[in-house]
């Protein structure tokens with residue numbers, strides 16, 4: 522007999538990622554018994570429409586998780602840390618977007634379609650990777666068979682990766698800049714309009730930022746790469762509302778040609794290849810806005826490495842980088858009856 526349909530809660534439903542999760546639960550036709558929408562006290566009482574029905578957003582409290590089987594959370598690390606024990610104690614599964622649990626040994630860090638089997642190891646909490654790692658995993662998984670030896674990633678990340686307040690800051694700073702007015706930036710350490718900021722998250726002792734180290738450590742965990750694989754990342758914030766772009770240089774153990782990579786990626790899960798420079802066909806950040814694929818182009822032989830390939834990839838950070846993967850994980854948890 523198959524399991525009873527799940528009771529689902531969306532925690533952080535009024536945020537940038539939470540709204541996208543809500544949309545995708547509908548798009549992917551996730552089957553549920555009941556669904557509820559949770560936020561902090563600030564947005565509690567907000568009305569939202571979902572599948573033709575009006576729901577009232579409730580303030581998240583421990584009791585909110587009574588009888589809930591699956592929680593899709595995007596409410597920040599401290600909120601997830603506060604509620605995780607309450608959710609697990611009540612028998613629920615937390616699928617979490619924050620970085621709070623990603624590197625914990627007992628917590629599977631999963632990209633649906635890349636390492637689904639890791640889901641079976643969950644003990645109540647499943648983590649969704651950082652947005653810049655997520656899009657990269659779908660590209661690297663089908664190429665892993667050539668033996669990844671070294672990886673260098675440079676990211677160009679949009680402001681929506683930093684939430685609603687950051688989106689507003691880019692808009693307001695741009696207007697102020699064009700009108701010659703003074704603008705006081707709050708979300709970012711430097712002005713974001715007409716600028717590129719080489720800092721995302723705080724600096725670590727080794728001179729890398731936390732965001733850069735997320736790419737390094739999460740890539741290793743998801744692809745099960747050992748310490749002998751050298752990985753480096755530089756992450757920059759760019760004045761783009763939505764969509765992250767990445768320049769990726771990979772050194773492989775075995776020789777592989779750009780044509781082979783192009784062919785493999787054309788047939789890979791979640792990837793769309795746009796790669797005909799003669800015709801100026803390559804993906805730009807705007808191509809990814811609001812859609813699911815990770816777009817790859819500019820596939821070429823890397824001149825600095827033996828057996829090296831360079832490529833460019835763009836994706837919607839709010840979808841594959843957060844909400845889409847969260848809901849795809851939920852879909853897998855339901856299919857694999859892991860709740």
Ligand SMILES: NC(=O)c1ccc[n+]([C@@H]2O[C@H](COP(=O)([O-])OP(=O)(O)OC[C@H]3O[C@@H](n4cnc5c(N)ncnc54)[C@H](OP(=O)(O)O)[C@@H]3O)[C@@H](O)[C@H]2O)c1
Nearest residue numbers: 533535536537538560561564595596597619682684685843
């Ligand atoms: N944006 C991205 O691309 C991205 C990608 C990957 C992961 N993430 C992660 O996802 C999380 C949310 O990001 P976001 O961009 O959606 O942020 P956001 O737009 O600021 O939304 C935050 C959401 O969390 C809720 N919340 C805040 N404190 C809460 C509390 N104490 N109890 C219950 N709910 C609370 C907020 O409710 P109120 O409306 O009541 O304030 C809101 O619904 C963060 O952990 C972020 O790191 C974001």
